[in-house]
Amino acid sequence: MLRPRNALKVLAASCVLLWIVDGFLIIRAESPRPALSPDAGLDASAGSRSGTRYAGAIHVHSTYSDGGGTVADIVRAGQRTGLDFVVLTDHDTLQPRFDGHHGYHDGLLLIVGEEVNTSAGHLLALGVGRDVDQRGPLGLPALVREISDAGGLSIAAHPTGRRPWTDWTLEEMDGLELLNADSEWRDDGVLELARALVFMPFLPDGVFNSLIDRPDEAIRLWTHRALRQPVTVIGSVDAHERIPLWGERHLSFPTYERLFGLIRTYVITDTELTGDAEIDEAMLVDAIRRGSCYLVLEGYEPAPAFSFELIRGAIRTPMGSSVGFQEGERIHVTAPSSGPVRIRLYRNELPLIETEGHELFVEVPGPGVYHAEVYQQRGTLLRGERHRLWIISNAIRVE
Numbered sequence: 001m002l003r004p005r006n007a008l009k010v011l012a013a014s015c016v017l018l019w020i021v022d023g024f025l026i027i028r029a030e031s032p033r034p035a036l037s038p039d040a041g042l043d044a045s046a047g048s049r050s051g052t053r054y055a056g057a058i059h060v061h062s063t064y065s066d067g068g069g070t071v072a073d074i075v076r077a078g079q080r081t082g083l084d085f086v087v088l089t090d091h092d093t094l095q096p097r098f099d100g101h102h103g104y105h106d107g108l109l110l111i112v113g114e115e116v117n118t119s120a121g122h123l124l125a126l127g128v129g130r131d132v133d134q135r136g137p138l139g140l141p142a143l144v145r146e147i148s149d150a151g152g153l154s155i156a157a158h159p160t161g162r163r164p165w166t167d168w169t170l171e172e173m174d175g176l177e178l179l180n181a182d183s184e185w186r187d188d189g190v191l192e193l194a195r196a197l198v199f200m201p202f203l204p205d206g207v208f209n210s211l212i213d214r215p216d217e218a219i220r221l222w223t224h225r226a227l228r229q230p231v232t233v234i235g236s237v238d239a240h241e242r243i244p245l246w247g248e249r250h251l252s253f254p255t256y257e258r259l260f261g262l263i264r265t266y267v268i269t270d271t272e273l274t275g276d277a278e279i280d281e282a283m284l285v286d287a288i289r290r291g292s293c294y295l296v297l298e299g300y301e302p303a304p305a306f307s308f309e310l311i312r313g314a315i316r317t318p319m320g321s322s323v324g325f326q327e328g329e330r331i332h333v334t335a336p337s338s339g340p341v342r343i344r345l346y347r348n349e350l351p352l353i354e355t356e357g358h359e360l361f362v363e364v365p366g367p368g369v370y371h372a373e374v375y376q377q378r379g380t381l382l383r384g385e386r387h388r389l390w391i392i393s394n395a396i397r398v399e
């Protein structure tokens, strides 16, 4: 017979063991899937893909503000992870642009924008070409208008994070970040973070993936605003590669490379980029403003062939568009993957229809803000099947 004290010890040890085994199985189920070979899975849907896709990491900090790495470090990380472009957004400075860092670096386009500190939160300003701030009597509305007049793009950063965005009245503001890697782990529970720490040395890919959840609140803010006007959404890395310690010391974590492989925004341009940095920056900024882009949790699997369109006769309308309602219109979603996925179509933030498989065809029931989400199906021994968010499209507004 076990004495009560020993029985308690055995019980405690069993609980810890179970927690470790369960944690291991969950994290292992979050591992990356192999990328689909370029020709596979595109069969019938290949014909519907239009435009050219470019994968980018948006919202990155360097030593010009509170980042831990130089611009050269960031460029190297972008090249190593196979990105097409990186958007540098240091706090309240466009100095890296004036210092000549903006442009192509061996095939990688480095776009230099900035993250402006405003009275309503942090605002990403891209494609402006000059320093902007919120000085002057007209304040924030004037700043947003100045960005817009200069052909730039303004995006509310981490709108539901520690420093949330608070002003949704600005009509000229183009969009918001739905995902921000720097904010994602902060809303996780103590046990989830403890599990992440335990498995970080052994299964880092799975651990990083496990920390990102569906951004319910940001999606709600987005779709509400989209009922009134077009709004674009992006996925941001908010990479710093710097955790401050004491004095001047810091930890170079999480690395730029890690975050560049975790969340990406794929931008679809009408024609191929030209190789001229100024023209290509304008093309990418314009495509993002139109909502011709989608967010991918790249840590699970790259998604270069995702598409979300509205089909009316022979006309295909891409994501980001606003169209009038007509009977017989259909929405078509394709999400080629090397494993099982689930596509869910939303109308005004509520799930409308869901399908298991790589393609969804559905008749449009009426006006609304439509967007698609794709989930990867991951099996775990103790918890059954889990659906993990992989892709979020921009919206198609049917009026």
Ligand SMILES: [Zn+2]
Pocket: 115, 122, 157, 158
């Ligand atoms: Zn910020």
Ligand SMILES: [Zn+2]
Pocket: 059, 061, 115, 157, 238
């Ligand atoms: Zn930031």
